[in-house]
Amino acid sequence: MADTRPFLPVSSSDGSIPSEPLANRRKPMKVQLSIFFGLLTVGLLAALLTSNNGSDFVTDNEHGPLVSSTTATTKPETLQAVSRGPAAGVSEKSNRLFADENTVAFPWNNSMLSWQRTAFHFQPERNWMNDPNGPLFYKGWYHFFYQYNPHAPVWGDIVWGHAVSKDLIHWLHLPLAMVADHTYDKSGVWTGSATFLPDGKIVMLYTGSNADAVQVQNLAYPADHSDPLLINWVKYSGNPVLVPPPGILSKDFRDPTTAWLTSEGKWRFSIGSKINKTGVALVYDTKDFINYEKLDGLLRAVDGTGMWECVDFFPVSKTEENGLDTSVNNPDVKHVMKVSLDDDRHDYYAVGTYNEKNVTFIPDDPEIDVGIGLRYDYGVYYAAKTFYDQNKNRRVLWGWIGESDSEAADLQKGWASVQSIPRTVLLDKKTGTHLLQWPVEEIDSLRLNSYEFNQVTIQAGSVVPLEVGPATQLDIMAEFEIDKEALEKATGSNVTFSCSSSGGAIERGALGPFGLLVLADDSLSERTPVYFYIAKGSDGNLKTFFCNDQSRSSVAPDVKKQIYGSMVPVLKGENLSLRVLVDHSIIESFAQGGRTVITSRTYPTKAIYGAAKLFLFNNATEAGVSASLKIWQMNSAFIRPYPNLDNKSQ
Amino acid sequence: MTKIISLLVLQVLFCFTFFPLSYSSNSLVETTCKQTPFFDLCVSTLESDPQSSTAAVSGLALIAAKSVNAKASATLYQISTLLGSATDPNLKKALSGCVDSYNTIIKTDIPVAVEAIEKNNPKFAVGSATDAGNEAQRCEDGFGGKSPNSPISDSNKMVHDLSVILQSIASLLL
Numbered sequence: 067m068a069d070t071r072p073f074l075p076v077s078s079s080d081g082s083i084p085s086e087p088l089a090n091r092r093k094p095m096k097v098q099l100s101i102f103f104g105l106l107t108v109g110l111l112a113a114l115l116t117s118n119n120g121s122d123f124v125t126d127n128e129h130g131p132l133v134s135s136t137t138a139t140t141k142p143e144t145l146q147a148v149s150r151g152p153a154a155g156v157s158e159k160s161n162r163l164f165a166d167e168n169t170v171a172f173p174w175n176n177s178m179l180s181w182q183r184t185a186f187h188f189q190p191e192r193n194w195m196n197d198p199n200g201p202l203f204y205k206g207w208y209h210f211f212y213q214y215n216p217h218a219p220v221w222g223d224i225v226w227g228h229a230v231s232k233d234l235i236h237w238l239h240l241p242l243a244m245v246a247d248h249t250y251d252k253s254g255v256w257t258g259s260a261t262f263l264p265d266g267k268i269v270m271l272y273t274g275s276n277a278d279a280v281q282v283q284n285l286a287y288p289a290d291h292s293d294p295l296l297i298n299w300v301k302y303s304g305n306p307v308l309v310p311p312p313g314i315l316s317k318d319f320r321d322p323t324t325a326w327l328t329s330e331g332k333w334r335f336s337i338g339s340k341i342n343k344t345g346v347a348l349v350y351d352t353k354d355f356i357n358y359e360k361l362d363g364l365l366r367a368v369d370g371t372g373m374w375e376c377v378d379f380f381p382v383s384k385t386e387e388n389g390l391d392t393s394v395n396n397p398d399v400k401h402v403m404k405v406s407l408d409d410d411r412h413d414y415y416a417v418g419t420y421n422e423k424n425v426t427f428i429p430d431d432p433e434i435d436v437g438i439g440l441r442y443d444y445g446v447y448y449a450a451k452t453f454y455d456q457n458k459n460r461r462v463l464w465g466w467i468g469e470s471d472s473e474a475a476d477l478q479k480g481w482a483s484v485q486s487i488p489r490t491v492l493l494d495k496k497t498g499t500h501l502l503q504w505p506v507e508e509i510d511s512l513r514l515n516s517y518e519f520n521q522v523t524i525q526a527g528s529v530v531p532l533e534v535g536p537a538t539q540l541d542i543m544a545e546f547e548i549d550k551e552a553l554e555k556a557t558g559s560n561v562t563f564s565c566s567s568s569g570g571a572i573e574r575g576a577l578g579p580f581g582l583l584v585l586a587d588d589s590l591s592e593r594t595p596v597y598f599y600i601a602k603g604s605d606g607n608l609k610t611f612f613c614n615d616q617s618r619s620s621v622a623p624d625v626k627k628q629i630y631g632s633m634v635p636v637l638k639g640e641n642l643s644l645r646v647l648v649d650h651s652i653i654e655s656f657a658q659g660g661r662t663v664i665t666s667r668t669y670p671t672k673a674i675y676g677a678a679k680l681f682l683f684n685n686a687t688e689a690g691v692s693a694s695l696k697i698w699q700m701n702s703a704f705i706r707p708y709p710n711l712d713n714k715s716q
Numbered sequence: 717m718t719k720i721i722s723l724l725v726l727q728v729l730f731c732f733t734f735f736p737l738s739y740s741s742n743s744l745v746e747t748t749c750k751q752t753p754f755f756d757l758c759v760s761t762l763e764s765d766p767q768s769s770t771a772a773v774s775g776l777a778l779i780a781a782k783s784v785n786a787k788a789s790a791t792l793y794q795i796s797t798l799l800g801s802a803t804d805p806n807l808k809k810a811l812s813g814c815v816d817s818y819n820t821i822i823k824t825d826i827p828v829a830v831e832a833i834e835k836n837n838p839k840f841a842v843g844s845a846t847d848a849g850n851e852a853q854r855c856e857d858g859f860g861g862k863s864p865n866s867p868i869s870d871s872n873k874m875v876h877d878l879s880v881i882l883q884s885i886a887s888l889l890l
Contacts, residue, residue: 474851
């Protein structure tokens, strides 16, 4: 007889599919009766405990405690990071399929799907995009290249897309920069980085997956350096310039970084790889980008982190609030090494010291070494890459934001992926351990009318609607103050908190959660909480967490429902501050000036267009919170093809 | 009596001759399948393809992808046949949803997985395999436990489990 239960993941101890049914035996009457009553009790309990959807929050500033819905019996497990050991990962992996997507496909209609397209985030007109490539500023234009599938809204047939902008916000699409037209990139024109030569010329080093699917490095450069739009690119006739070295597998050799000058006048750069399960950064020197010398040392290696994709390596000033050219190296700088981990699809960075002579990068704190410590972004964010913007003397960061819905929905809507708003990157001088990321200031040019709210009180267990008009394109700046008495009086405990393993915004603590409900409908049946949670240890010390809860972001079951976030350092005297960019299906949230950042993709079915609203909420049990906010409506960036391109001489 | 004993001896000899042989061959298949939650299904699926005895892990991943495709195609045929003769509106609705799910698996998920494995960018194969398993689940859940029950549970479970196997093997390539 067919098994009609949902396909429960099989535990690792039972590697086989269920086979023959148990032999039928006549059970004694007693046992049958007790089984029957047992089931009845369970059924009754289940009926009692199942929540009615939507009324988890009390609305309109009522003072009653929030009704927290108990977890429905079919709540999926929160997705944990893939473990680094293969054996331990087996049952996790079988759970992964259904950890955060379940039940029926949602009947997405065109109205819901077309709402999802962003108004001011970079995305091509259609189809699939992934990694940012070779960003640079040249002759008055910011250039952005990207991994692109011209044929479908899923990964494949990868080539380089291209767009330009005067201000990193208003983008104009250009023709494809490079396609897979040589044996050395036949299987894919993959990620690469640009380097400026002293005479101002550009060289692009990129990975080609060649006709045999071997990863090689190729050189390309603009066909015409006098063309400010850099439309045409030429590939060096002697490509590939680098092939996988001995000891490195042909499938583990990709994503060369921007090069930096050594004191000997050579160019140096890194390529990520792995040796068994140890992620490594290989180092090469070159004088001409044609002949290369592989250095013996590894810039850094960290056990158990797996393949290092999209390595990025750059200096940050210890004293100044501007960016530094990639070649800068002196006692006033620290270096940052960043990697994208293939194993868990997250971007990690570490702050440390670069020694040119020894060819080493030593992190300041080995406990938070490359790949095991801080992340750029605790949500959906990968393959990030920085460039030095010589136009405004800043270091600018790009990051790929994939979809969190089903491939079927991507096929239906005809596109997949956006880029984050470019962010400036600075060393956080106050902590010394974190980087500060902040949307580039040019985004302020999109601000339209604003709404100010001063010292709004949100009692423990309440929700306050914010009247801001349409709530799908917003720039929100907020500061929160929590009741000081409550902070002192709260009892500490040893229980460790983490956003991802918590019950989300409905799990009440003494001092949190509190924050914003973004993309929420009036009845709050759909909402995305972006919030703080303060945990008090048994030693009285306070730890602040910053989270984004997707679990009730949409009634559609076929979208990811994880809770993202991390601890955020809050220093003495600092208020809790938050900036949130809401742009249809993407939410970018910055806590404490960008010390901790979370990007998420949200696909509401009801909280769309005019029905999307914004609320403040405070689900703490013991503390009142007051919030001051300034909120702007955001204009579209009108990203579109470059006009009249055919008239330009090519 | 002696006949029985000699039969037994023959039996034992038979086992000891052939058992170690089958035990030692295809150890890459077995090591690989141990890292999936469906060991027996994985082994039988991979070994049904003669190439599995000489394939590397990426080759085994491709065999796994082919098996998902084959089972999904057969299931799609099954669904179309059922749809042709169905009269119950709930059944028809669920079966139509399944057509969509299986089209996604066959036309998108598997081709993306194959390309990702062949071009050595396995994380996209992991993602697509996950998606394929989800689509099989979605198809099954479309029958919602209401009457009539799903007529294709076995097939959906098979496609789901084969997708999990593909996902697990592709993860080994990361």
